[in-house]
Amino acid sequence: MSRYRKSFYKIFASLLFVALVSFNNSTFAQDGEALFKANCANCHHPLEDRTGPALKDVRKRTPNPNWAYKWVNNVNTMVETDPYAKALLAKWKSKMTQFNMPEADIKAILDYVDAYKAPEKKADDPNQPQEDNSLLFGILTIILAVIAFILLQVNSSLRKLSDEKEGILRSEPVPFYRNKSYLMLGVLVLFAVGGYFTINGAIGLGRMKDYQPEQPIYYSHKVHAGTNQISCLYCHGGAQDSKQASIPSVNVCMNCHKSIKEYKGEPIVKENGQQVNGTAEIQKLYAYAGWNPDKQVYDKPGKEIPWVKIHNLPDHVYFNHSQHIKVGKQQCQTCHGAIQEMPEVKQFSDLSMGWCINCHRESKVNFYNKETGEGNKFYSIYEKYHNDIKAGKMDSVTVEKIGGTECQKCHY
Structure with missing residues (x-):
């Protein structure tokens, strides 16, 4: 019987490994597209110039392959110091939003736009939507789960036959719907899935990104x-x-x-x-x-x-x-x-607390310059920071450093 059991475990482990690898590969393949749609699609398109330039092959157009990685997280500084960034600002008349994005995410986005191809449309259906494989992946996952369950039942039957042949008396196997292990596994799965959707729903309460109501007058x-x-x-x-x-x-x-x-x-x-x-x-x-x-x-x-x-x-x-x-x-x-x-206005960002705090962490303080008379005199109370910038101890001061992330700044 141990030989059958070992064979079953090997088959089951192999199927589980294949399923996990397939799932992970499909997930990773979607990361670049998901990140692009969440962070870039409002202003960019892989193949067309919009508010910003088309992003396909952008690493080949920049001064060096690593320029784009630096640009995404240092827009505010580079538009003042980098010649190529200055030229972009002069051409497009708007400054890109600065992000705080890991290099792996930036690479995933750039790999996605480089591999992007315009969807093929049939001549008789110009509005044909892009193919969505989510349903297929879901069906395959269910099929694999059913196969795993069947194999478990086969293993139980083979064990029973082996025991009967060897004269070993065992009690009748507990039906799966009364098996405590299965029931506990089902409860844990339901708890995990329910918790995931509950937490996401709670986080999303009050957030109305892309909200675009119809107005009494169409104002463009x-x-x-x-x-x-x-x-x-x-x-x-x-x-x-x-x-x-x-x-x-x-x-x-x-x-x-x-x-x-x-x-x-x-x-x-x-x-x-x-x-x-x-x-x-x-x-x-x-x-x-x-x-x-x-x-x-x-x-x-x-x-x-x-x-x-x-x-x-x-x-x-x-x-x-x-x-x-x-x-x-x-x-x-x-x-x-x-x-x-925007022909008709919609809510562009989710206006969440994390979104606001990230902006405070990245936005530079506009100190008053006595020599040129430019800047905000209010910030003269932070003379120490101003002097540190002059001495080269730091290159800029963000809103965070002058209390921009303190709770009482935004909450009564």
Whole structure:
């Protein structure tokens, strides 16, 4: 019987090893794609220029193969010191978000974009989706689990036959649905799976990344902030001087649209392919404002536009726009993404505590320079850091070093 048992263990171990290797290989193969979609896809595409350049073969275009690894985690410093980085900033007119990413993750992303090929589309189906093998992997996993279970039952039967032949009396085997080992294993699996989804669900509570509600008026930031280059602060003046960025009143919109009655720009198309009538949207604005474009007078009572709020923070979180815009010199795109490229606004980042803390750890303090008169005088209280920079003891000071990660800075 021991010979059968050893053979069974070898077969079972071999099958388990093959299953684990197959699973791990498929997981690792997806890492680069998952990391790219999570961190890069908002601004980059492997084959097309978007907000930033196409990333395929980027290591061949940079000054050296290791340049890209350094760039990802040192954007703020390199755009000031590195000639190639300065040229990128001058060409694309925007600075890439700085990350704190392990080199292995960066390599996985670059390997993925280098191997990326445009999906083939059938002539009769131009919108054919990319193939997703998740279901296939799931089915294979279930099949392997069933095979393992069958082998266990075969082993039990062979042991029973061997014992009967040798005259060994044993009690009847316990059915699998009453076997304590199987039951305990099932409980542990359910506990692990349930715990995983419960923890992920709890972590994701209140996070609304990619939230894109339908607004009462289709307002295109791409047309206003992008094509027409209207400053964000013209409409959201509170972002520079107060805690709230504020939503512009109808009168702010009417400052321009008293004279702009029709939309004559490039076609506005929603993400679902539906074309937007820009002139009709302007008429909606007139209805809210009570404006008669023919008589050029306000002949009806105006009413507030019921905009749907997109970005929400928990009540116990303190966030001040002016501290970030006026003092910290942050661009709107840092938190809101490439807003000038968005036809309809959505929440760009998850606005989690970890996301904010990472930004504080990486953002450099804008010290006041007495010689040039530039910088923020508030930070003169940190004269020691300023002197250490001059003496070459450090090259920069992040917000973290002046208390930017203390709990009471953001929580009441």
